[in-house]
Amino acid sequence: MAHGEDLVDTLRRFNLFADLDRAQLEAIADPDRERSFAGGERILRRGMSGSGFYVILEGEATVKLGDEELNRLRPGDFFGEISTLLEEKLTADVTAESPMRVLEIPGPKLEAFLLSYPKVMLRMLVTEARRLQEVLAWRS
Amino acid sequence: MPPERPFPPGEYPVLVVGSGPGGLQTSYALSRLGIEHAVISQDSSPGGMFQKWPIYQRLLSWTKPDAPHERSSRAYEWYDHNSLIAEEPELRATVASEMDRSHMVPSREEMERGLAAFANRGAVRVRYGCRWESTRPEEEGYVLVTSDGEYRCRAVVFAIGVTEPWKSPIPGIEDVPHYAETPPARAFEGKRVLVIGKRNSGFELADGLEPWARQIYLVSPRPVQTSVIALSTVRVRYYEPLEDASWGGGTFALDAAVERIDRTPDGGFRLHARGTTRPGELELEADAAIAATGFRTPLQDLHDVHGIATVSDGRIPALTPYWESTTHPGMYFAGNAMQGAAGLRKNGVGSASGTVSGFRYNARLLARRIAQRLGTRPAWRELGRDEVVPFLLSELRSGPEIWTQKGYLARAVYPNGTTGIVPLAYFLDHCEQGSLALTIEMNAEGEIYPVAYVRAGAEIDERELPSQHLNDFGGPEYRRALEALA
Numbered sequence: 001m002a003h004g005e006d007l008v009d010t011l012r013r014f015n016l017f018a019d020l021d022r023a024q025l026e027a028i029a030d031p032d033r034e035r036s037f038a039g040g041e042r043i044l045r046r047g048m049s050g051s052g053f054y055v056i057l058e059g060e061a062t063v064k065l066g067d068e069e070l071n072r073l074r075p076g077d078f079f080g081e082i083s084t085l086l087e088e089k090l091t092a093d094v095t096a097e098s099p100m101r102v103l104e105i106p107g108p109k110l111e112a113f114l115l116s117y118p119k120v121m122l123r124m125l126v127t128e129a130r131r132l133q134e135v136l137a138w139r140s
Numbered sequence: 141m142p143p144e145r146p147f148p149p150g151e152y153p154v155l156v157v158g159s160g161p162g163g164l165q166t167s168y169a170l171s172r173l174g175i176e177h178a179v180i181s182q183d184s185s186p187g188g189m190f191q192k193w194p195i196y197q198r199l200l201s202w203t204k205p206d207a208p209h210e211r212s213s214r215a216y217e218w219y220d221h222n223s224l225i226a227e228e229p230e231l232r233a234t235v236a237s238e239m240d241r242s243h244m245v246p247s248r249e250e251m252e253r254g255l256a257a258f259a260n261r262g263a264v265r266v267r268y269g270c271r272w273e274s275t276r277p278e279e280e281g282y283v284l285v286t287s288d289g290e291y292r293c294r295a296v297v298f299a300i301g302v303t304e305p306w307k308s309p310i311p312g313i314e315d316v317p318h319y320a321e322t323p324p325a326r327a328f329e330g331k332r333v334l335v336i337g338k339r340n341s342g343f344e345l346a347d348g349l350e351p352w353a354r355q356i357y358l359v360s361p362r363p364v365q366t367s368v369i370a371l372s373t374v375r376v377r378y379y380e381p382l383e384d385a386s387w388g389g390g391t392f393a394l395d396a397a398v399e400r401i402d403r404t405p406d407g408g409f410r411l412h413a414r415g416t417t418r419p420g421e422l423e424l425e426a427d428a429a430i431a432a433t434g435f436r437t438p439l440q441d442l443h444d445v446h447g448i449a450t451v452s453d454g455r456i457p458a459l460t461p462y463w464e465s466t467t468h469p470g471m472y473f474a475g476n477a478m479q480g481a482a483g484l485r486k487n488g489v490g491s492a493s494g495t496v497s498g499f500r501y502n503a504r505l506l507a508r509r510i511a512q513r514l515g516t517r518p519a520w521r522e523l524g525r526d527e528v529v530p531f532l533l534s535e536l537r538s539g540p541e542i543w544t545q546k547g548y549l550a551r552a553v554y555p556n557g558t559t560g561i562v563p564l565a566y567f568l569d570h571c572e573q574g575s576l577a578l579t580i581e582m583n584a585e586g587e588i589y590p591v592a593y594v595r596a597g598a599e600i601d602e603r604e605l606p607s608q609h610l611n612d613f614g615g616p617e618y619r620r621a622l623e624a625l626a
Contacts, residue, residue, distance in 0.1 A: 007453060026397040027361040027416040035482055036451040036458035038466035042569055047599050050486030050583070066598065089602070099449060099458075099466060106488025108371070108584030 010057050014076040019119035033104050037096040044080060044094040051090055052106045053080045059100030064093045084110050147178035147267040149289030153514055158299035159266045160188015161255055161496045162475020165224045166297050167264045169507030173518050180286060182271040186259040187252040189303050195322045196348030197248045200375045201495055205236045217540035221497035222246055224258045234258045274441050281470055295510050299474035304438040306455055307431050312401035316429045328353045328428055334409055337432035338364050338393055343378030345432055346391060350381060355390045357424055361397045361416045368586040370489045396422045437477045456480040461566040462509045463502060478502045483548040483565055487583045491548040501541045501549055505561060520558040528553060529622045532578060536590050536613035542580045550577035571595045576625055592625050
């Protein structure tokens with residue numbers, strides 16, 4: 001990535017930000033919110049508090065509980081919202097499976113972020129509803 | 141007699157590039173461990189970016205010449221965020237002793253003199269006037285082609301700062317001078333000045349221009365955050381223009397995405413932007429404009445030819461917790477670029493690795509890491525069984541590493557009684573069973589408190605200790621908590 005324009009373009013492709021105009025995307029696309037991880041590096045650690053909300057820009061990650069893989073995450077996917085919103089410790093590890101770039105919204109700023117962009121909150125809610133539906137379907 | 145030019149081209153175990161604070165601190169730390177290395181710099185004297193910046197000549201990080209601890213002590217480092225760190229008393233607090241005490245933050249010149257004093261008192265030798273031109277990875281390290289010839293090394297440390305002017309990709313910004321080209325403040329007398337950017341460099345300009353300019357417009361998409369120092373985008377020292385803006389004075393801090401900047405027939409600038417926090421079109425005219433849009437690490441061919449991984453829109457190298465490139469093993473970064481290893485950022489609190497106060501400690505750990513890579517095993521302090529708790533209490537009280545690098549560096553104690561400072565992120569993923577690490581951390585409300593991490597089985601047990609109104613973490617409550625943990 002050479003400059004700020006690319007971060008906006010990356011975000012624009014994601015379902016989560018599909019309702020935002022360019023000025024709003026630019027406001028979100030703060031280069032200081034970008035984090036990078038090497039393949040194999042842990043992004044989130046089970047048992048830890050104080051993490052944030054992350055949107056994958058590039059690369060893949062796995063959600064693991066011990067050695068059990070619970071989920072695989074790809075660009076556009078997000079994670080970290082449950083422990084942030086509930087203000088609880090993380091319940092699983094998230095590990096980069098390849099070199100990764102993510103956009104981070106620090107935990108203490110997530111509420112203000114979601115209230116500033118209600119359409120993002122709605123899309124997040126729809127995703128959470130789908131995840132819940134999948135779990136319920138699996139149990140029934 | 142011509143000045144000594146040490147380290148001719150050739151083969152060295154380690155090569156350090158740069159003679160700013162990051163390069164000086166790394167070289168000093170390598171020397172303390174007895175690691176043979178060469179230091180080269182394109183400059184003609186020590187100081188790095190402090191030879192020319194900040195533009196308006198006053199730093200934003202504090203040094204208290206008098207403090208609760210003696211200047212020659214390790215605990216004093218917490219009160220002096222600008223001096224490099226050393227074991228020898230004559231190399232300590234070199235910036236504090238240069239200050240004329242007209243401000244609590246040093247001037248650029250005082251900082252430069254303090255760094256030169258550190259280098260010149262025998263601490264660091266540098267081959268000045270030697271410019272790194274290109275890089276060639278080899279099986280067992282790197283070859284750096286320089287203006288003086290080729291250097292072959294097993295490990296290279298780039299301490300080259302985040303010093304290359306960078307402009308956001310805005311149509312028309314090519315006509316706007318960068319922060320680095322800003323003339324003396326008097327050149328703006330009576331002018332309306334447009335500053336693109338609302339981070340430290342933007343506010344440094346606004347602060348310097350306030351006594352001269354007629355009006356100042358600071359413009360960028362994101363609002364200025366000031367609520368908690370550790371989370372703010374602007375340091376307290378630069379709040380004066382914000383105060384002016386809040387009163388509706390001659391300064392405006394506008395949240396808007398800039399669409400383009402046009403020249404006006406009279407040589408001025410017209411800005412076209414779209415509001416972010418307050419929607420709507422925004423147009424304004426100014427007599428002068430400055431792009432305070434930041435800097436990037438001058439990575440040269442590492443980025444374009446060798447594809448080194450970066451963060452922050454390509455501006456900073458992406459680093460492991462021990463400041464090694466995530467894509468180029470054996471290639472390390474010191475100084476300001478150490479912010480490329482972001483750490484855990486718990487509660488949104490970032491590291492101090494982008495400033496001397498933080499990266500001086502990182503450099504010491506980096507030197508140990510490199511020494512290990514080269515096959516040596518630097519000794520760590522060993523604590524007797526009865527020493528552990530008293531030592532940890534004193535560290536919680538005044539250990540400058542964990543107080544400066546909150547939630548980023550940790551004081552670790554291992555089951556065999558050895559103790560040292562480590563990056564917290566590294567400790568969490570690599571420590572052995574029964575290890576303990578202590579940090580000082582801050583939450584989103586600005587409350588400061590210690591946190592203990594204990595490895596128990598496959599998991600880390602994270603335990604927050606209570607805060608204390610005078611930040612004194614050496615009392616009986618903490619003693620009991622540490623006894624239970626240790």
